[in-house]
Amino acid sequence: MRIQLIIVLIIFAIAPLIAQEESANVREGNKLYKSEKYVDAEVAYRKGLQKNPKSFEGTYNLGNALFKQGKYPEALEQYKNALAMQPNDKSKLAAAFHNAGNALLSDKKIQESIDAYKMALKANPKDDETRYNLAYAQMLLKKQQQNKDKDKDKDKEQEKEQKKEQDKNQQQQQQQPQMSKQNAQQILEALQQDEKNTLDKKKKQPVRARKSAERDW
Numbered sequence: 001m002r003i004q005l006i007i008v009l010i011i012f013a014i015a016p017l018i019a020q021e022e023s024a025n026v027r028e029g030n031k032l033y034k035s036e037k038y039v040d041a042e043v044a045y046r047k048g049l050q051k052n053p054k055s056f057e058g059t060y061n062l063g064n065a066l067f068k069q070g071k072y073p074e075a076l077e078q079y080k081n082a083l084a085m086q087p088n089d090k091s092k093l094a095a096a097f098h099n100a101g102n103a104l105l106s107d108k109k110i111q112e113s114i115d116a117y118k119m120a121l122k123a124n125p126k127d128d129e130t131r132y133n134l135a136y137a138q139m140l141l142k143k144q145q146q147n148k149d150k151d152k153d154k155d156k157e158q159e160k161e162q163k164k165e166q167d168k169n170q171q172q173q174q175q176q177p178q179m180s181k182q183n184a185q186q187i188l189e190a191l192q193q194d195e196k197n198t199l200d201k202k203k204k205q206p207v208r209a210r211k212s213a214e215r216d217w
Contacts, residue, residue: 001033001061001064001095023048023051023052023055023058024048025044025045025047025048025051025058026044026045026048026055026057026058026061028044029041029042029043029044029045029048029058029061029062029065030061032044033061033064033065033068036068038065038068038069039065039069041061041065042062042065042066042069045058045061045062045065046062049062054085056082056085056087056092059078059081059082059085060078060079060082060092060095060096060099062078063075063076063077063078063079063081063082063099063103064099066078067099067102067103067106070106072103072104072106072107073103073107075099075103076100076103076104076107079096079097079099079100079103080100082096083096083097083100090123090124091123091124093120093123093124094120094121094123094124094127094130095120097116097117097119097120097123097130098116098117098120098127098129098130098133100116101113101114101116101117101120101130101133101134101137102133104116105133105137105140110137110140110141110144111141113133113137114134114137114138114141117130117131117133117134117137118134121134
């Protein structure tokens with residue numbers, strides 16, 4: 001089964017890859033998958049892989065069951081495992097790359113999904129579904145880049161505004177009258193003179209004798 005990614009919606013084919021020589025667990029997993037019991041299908045596929053870890057169909061279909069559950073990184077891992085088995089059948093190779101691209105795109109790894117779709121088309125150049133998904137991923141990447149450029153322009157504009165504000169504040173500070181050293185010295189001398197005059201006045205005032213209070217015994 002190859003998973004088809006169409007615009008925002010994800011559309012699936014109904015049947016996983018089936019091989020007569022696969023274990024009963026894998027065949028049971030396929031039946032559960034068709035019944036949309038993806039968790040149970042995952043369990044069945046894993047049991048089958050315990051008996052035959054090198055099963056391409058079991059590994060690939062396990063990836064599909066995981067994908068259906070929204071477990072995109074785990075699904076991608078299984079697709080990679082299937083690809084590592086280097087199947088001679090180019091249709092299987094193309095399907096694994098196709099679904100790997102879908103898992104990557106669903107996980108918002110757009111550039112990596114594009115690379116996977118290109119590999120799928122290399123194995124099967126006539127696959128229109130993969131070509132469509134590739135075009136869609138490339139459109140998303142272009143839009144993502146445009147948004148990044150807009151954010152950069154916005155940041156630059158904010159930096160310019162901040163610089164203008166800083167320059168304005170600095171200019172205002174420079175325009176404020178500054179006190180010269182001479183003025184500061186004059187103010188200081190005047191304060192010291194006032195303090196001296198106050199002390200002189202206190203010295204000239206007569207000292208009044210304080211009467212002591214007497215008690216009658």
